[in-house]
Amino acid sequence: MSKLALALALTACASTAQTAQQPVPAQPSTTAPATTTPAPAPRAGAGAGAFSMPNADPFPSTYLPFPSRTTVIRNVTILTAAGPRITNGSILLRDGKIAEVGQTVSAPADAVVIDGQGKYVTPGIVDTHSHIGGSAAPGDRGAQTDDVNEATNPVTANVWVEHSVWPQDPQLPRDLAGGVTTIQVLPGSANLIGGRSVVMKLVPARSAQAMKFPGAKYGLKMACGENPKRVYSGRGPSTRMGNVAGYRTAWIQAEGYRRRWDNWLAGDRKGDPPGRDLGLETLAEVLRGNILVHNHCYRADEMMQMIDISKEFGYKIRSFHHGVEAYKIADVLAREGISGSLWADWGAFKLEAADAIRENIALVHNAGARAIVHSDDPSGSQRLNQEAAKAMAAGRAIGIDISEDDAIKWLTINPAWALGLDDRIGSLERGKNADVVLWDKDPFSVYARPEKVWIDGAVIFDRLDPKQQWRTDFEMGFVPDTRGGNR
């Protein structure tokens, strides 16, 4: 009867130090002309006088798609997240892409054909708020696996959470088995500005780089409210007004940094460049529109203030995370083009979460804003479909007409948008990446489970085939091998 779930899930965000970052759209900021990341200046390699350039890609993705076969799933209900469902439809996956989707598709002779009678196909689920890999299992004291809160300074824009991601975290394959194909791993919420996020594919790998979604923008994690002021109560900020002063001070510094670098790059580039500052580099990239802001914020009034701060400095908030009071300002979110990465029903673990209602997601959706079901929890992430089902039911109960065709977007195309990836993933449309889940039942049923999951057209999880169930290094020997389950 004691709270068993202790350490792991909660250290990251919700109760200890949740942060939600919102990606800033790649649009120009309002106050400063948009520029792309400066092209690297001449670089002297490792020789004398060499210097590294800001905003390069020092930890590039080495992800390569797994081997795939041309696959047809037919006679299946398809929730496309791009329009009405297709019943008794078919989908063709070829060369890692969705080649065709419709009532019928061409079936190449070499295709693996799967009969989907009674089953459902959806896009792979995208979770905008994960700490998996960074806050890894097991979480025992001394395991030193909780690596998402650099709680040594209220502004740590200099840290990159990918440097905390452990590819052998046993939470990774479990998330995948829940139908999740893409996650944004975020720093925690101890800090006003927590650092860079990373967008990853849920694939087995030896390095974080090999999981990184090629070409995905970085996110910046910011956090409002109770967590930073509690963590830093001794040294400050210790109040909400202190929080706001902290954000503004950081952005003022970032403006100056950006100006110095942009001027230097635009000039003759002679002499010493401005000194590099990892944190200000990240913030300057936000101001240039190249990093998306993900802002952990619970209360409506604080979200309104964060919107004003974003306007003062000319960046965009891509998504408010947690936003338990988003329903109070759903109209504003719609108007400002800010998505809400929300829980179906978490609340009351602190006062700023006390006004949580199950209708939150539905009300945000109904106001025309992009609603997203997020997890901030390695357990909840495995059942985001169930969370969406709860949110849909709550909305319907107060008379909001929500179809499954709408609700599937909360799990797929809307979070893909929040990550700036809606042109590549998040819906089942020709030409998109073949990130696909085959469910044994309607995914909005509590009884449904993912049966197969494809990433870039490759089967990466198969519930019916133990050989297609990824087992991390850590699990071998330590964790009983129960692949195949009890069936």
Add this chain to the structure above:
Amino acid sequence: MRALSKLSRFGAALALLAGSARAQDVAITGGRVFTVSGATIDNATVLIQNGRITAVGTNVAIPAGVQRIDAAGKWVTPGLVVGGTEIGLQEIGAIGSTNDQSATGKDQIAASFQPWLGLNTASVLIAPGRKEGVTTVGIAPQGGLVAGQLGVIDLVPGHTSDMLRKPAAAMVAQLSSPRGGGAASRGELIARLKELLDDTKSYARRRADYERAQARPFIARQSDLEAMIPVVEGRMPLIIDADNADDIEAALSIAKEYKLRLAISGGAEAWKVADRLAAAGVPVFTGAMNNIPASFAQLGQRQENAGLLRKAGVSVSLIGNAGGGDEEAFNIRNIKQEAGNAIAYGMTWNDALRAVTLAPATFLGVSDRIGSIENGKDGNVVMWSGDPFEFSTRAEHVFIKGREYSEKTRQDMLAERYRTLPPSYYKP
């Protein structure tokens, strides 16, 4: 003993008062009735009079003046029971003044702690649980080696005397966290629990010597030793929180040696010793939404746990243990989701219903009154629009002791206020 007899009188008085809520007479007609204790009956009527179920079946005569509720196409079940929660003990997790689930105790032993004495009957978390079909919960103390005593409450408005169904239903201890139990290792934790049991027996035999200060020092305070006496005498069940299969086996050994009425809670790796649990007749309180090796004690945690235990013949009661969503207080309603997931991972539907009704009621000693739909039992009954475990299903009528509750929750009020933006602050 002093403390205990005080407790018993208190409990009896509360029980008398609890019957005073005014019930209505109602007939729920034509539904699919899941009695749990017996067969499921289609097109059946459940008659509730004076707070009690007075008839169940397809051929029930409905007296004149009894309100009828048409349940055609609906599902009717006992009110749901969650064995371990913190309802009324924790309102807002981060606000210490609203947390009343733990005792200081002495040396991590707080057996005399009775958390219902500090029950917050005004908790806004009661109504949301009730609205979704949860009618009775265990409220469990937290922390230490022995956390204290678990009480059983009905989720009705009123005060403690109206809510408390059974005080001192079980003692709660743990073999899952050595540090939390004042030990430096798992072995020491087990030894401490055994020492407490030995000292309780010794104290019970030598109370007079103790009063004359002629007994050796004991591991616990007198009040805690008193509280432990019913446990060692097998009159009060002991719930031991344990995850690691070896720790569960240790608990089984202790229960055998001391002749305790044991249940395991948590039980992440219980499936590994399912046959032993079944042979010992030891029930397990666990969830069905956790498969993460979150600690070295939970390496074998898997979602099939509940189903595998049941298959081996273990009595399983579902509780929330998935973590972040706070299923102990804010989201006790998610017990339905636990049940659904238990089914998805191998439990039968009927067993899952039992695991959220009769199984916990039986272990907590309240199955004479609740947990099934039977003549003479309390009218704790829910009518659902369909399968109670599906998200699309709604609890349409919720009765506790024959009285229907449909009050708006605080969450309902907020949703209503902000349904249209901007809101009016002069409406609800």
